[in-house]
Amino acid sequence: MNLHDYDDWLMPLVTALGAAAVGVVVYLVLRPITRRLSRHSPVANAVNRQLDKPLRWLLPLMAVQVALEGAADDLPHVDGVRQLVTVLLIAAFTAAAIAAVRGVADAVAVLHPQDVADNLEARRVLTQTRVLARIAIGVALFAGIAFILMTFPRARQFGASLLASAGLSALVIGLAAKSVFGNLLAGLQIALSQPIRIDDVLIVQGEWGRVEEITSTYVVMKIWDERRLVIPLQWFIDNPFQNWTRTTSQIIGSVFFWVDYTTDLEPLRKEATRLAQGSKDFDGRVCLLQVVDTSERAMKLRLIVSSPSAGQSWDLCCLLREGLIALMQREHPGALPRLRAEMQGPTDTHDHRGELEARLAGQRTGRSEAAVNNDTGMTSLTAPTGGVLPPAEPPR
Structure with missing residues (x-):
């Protein structure tokens, strides 16, 4: 095969490049128009911002795909070129679908702000939106990969089977990755029943913090001292926990x-x-x-x-x-709390004032404590630290 075999590609190539240029022009013309029209709607504005980058590739690829459909089937490698453009087009459509989902999620966040006094409804809607958006993005990626596989003749049967038996595939794979799919199902259950929401105050395993993020497999809780506690979603289904803002923040x-x-x-x-x-x-x-x-x-x-x-x-x-x-x-x-103690004296008629006066007199005259005790009938012991212990028993 020599270079002359590709002479027939000159016209289809020019046509494809022209179609791509038309697609770029259409994008450049529609971009300011859609921006101006979407200013009045938060949903349209958010979706338009997210779709901006995917449309840069989607519109030219669509134009090239249309141009290649008119090319002769006997051109060298025409099937390979068509398949390449088809794969790129499917990837662009998948990116656009993901961008649209993210745009809707952003719009819901704008319509339900959290920075208000009573944000219970906003946190409920935001939690559902984020979890469902991640699930929708996962479905879009799964479908995009399956459609790309179907463009290859040898993998077409596998791609069709992947779409037709998605439930059976999920069951088989789930046996090998039980914890992963368990967290995915737990995320769907949390999005619907909502035992926790974004910005909820929780007590989990003795830690106090706020729900900062809910992904498709785990929850990130911001502890009061700026630490982050990452908890699998399945844990919230299987274990009890405290939610201080379940119905109100009061x-x-x-x-x-x-x-x-x-x-x-x-x-x-x-x-x-x-x-x-x-x-x-x-x-x-x-x-x-x-x-x-x-x-x-x-x-x-x-x-x-x-x-x-x-x-x-x-x-x-x-x-x-x-x-x-x-x-x-x-x-x-x-x-302030006080410790009370009662000092009980002997039961006989012994004069305690006399004992005290005798002790004081003995200290003034320099008499020994033993002599004073002998006079008063008291017996005392000296503690190892040098202090005097109380009498072992009352005098008789």
């Missing part, structure tokens, strides 16, 4: 104190109410101080106070705890 925080039995609770209640009402983190629903437990030494107080969100509740509880401690230290030092 929450009630608790502050505990141990105080003495002689403590007057009314000043503490007034101070707690004053501090709560002066804080921006208090929503005015609950501020209550009660005795919730007692022991042989003190009584336990619980102060409950309500806040609009978990973060504000933490700050408000810290404020009230510090304020009430400062009040007790400043004005009610007797409110």
Whole structure:
């Protein structure tokens, strides 16, 4: 085969290049028009932005594909060129479908902003959109790969079988990758039932944090100290966890104190109410101080106070705890827990004042403690550290 065999390609090549140029021109003409028209619709605007790059290739490839259909079938390697253009066209269509899905997801995020006081509905819709968008993108990729395989004669049967028996293939592959597909199904279940949503406040394995991202296989939770906890989706289906924002972000925080039995609770209640009402983190629903437990030494107080969100509740509880401690230290030092002990003397008529006076007199005259004890009838032992232990038993 020599170069003259390709002379017949000159006209089809020029036609294909001309068609590609027409496709580029159509893209350049339609781009500003679609941008101007989509400004009035958030959905159209988001989809248009995402489709911008795929359309740069899709329109010229469509024009080239149409031009090659008119080429003679006896041209050298014409089947290979057509197949190459078809593969590129399928890839461009797949990219456009993925871009459209992402554009719709972006539009939903714009229509349901999270930066509002009551964002429960926005978080619900956003969670469903993100999970379903990832599933749709996976389906589009699967279909694109299957259609590309069908363009090859030897793999056509495999591509057709891949599409026709997708359920059976998923079952067979699922046996080998149970955890992966289990997380995918868990993601679909979470998107529909929504036990968790984006920006929910969770307690998972003792860690407090917010749901930052929900992918098709795992959840990323941002811990309060900026760490990230990555949890498989299947874990949320199989294990219990706390969701502090399941129905509302409002929450009630608790502050505990141990105080003495002689403590007057009314000043503490007034101070707690004053501090709560002066804080921006208090929503005015609950501020209550009660005795919730007692022991042989003190009584336990619980102060409950309500806040609009978990973060504000933490700050408000810290404020009230510090304020009430400062009040007790400043004005009610007797409110702090105390250890009480009762000193019992002998049962006879022995004069303790006489004992004390004799000891003091002995110290002034320099008499030894043994001599004083002998006079008073007391027996004492000296501790190893040099201190004097109390008498082993009352004098008789």
